[in-house]
């Protein structure tokens with residue numbers, strides 16, 4: 001979908017980037033209410049709050065593994 005108005009997004013927007021068979025535009029408040037109501041498509045969607053949390057945390061976790069703190073041995 002090319003012309004998405006400001007403040008709206010495609011529901012659902014799948015995390016695997018595949019097109020959803022049925023999708024439509026929603027506002028952020030509509031999205032939040034659907035998540036509160038356990039909309040069945042939310043668990044595979046990039047706009048799911050839980051997915052956003054995972055994306056936010058992942059780089060921090062990876063950075064810890066890539067740049068471990070030096071620990072003195074005594």
Ligand code: SF4
Nearest residue numbers: 011012031034042045
């Ligand atoms: S998180 Fe749920 S309600 Fe929000 S866009 Fe995705 S599928 Fe729709």
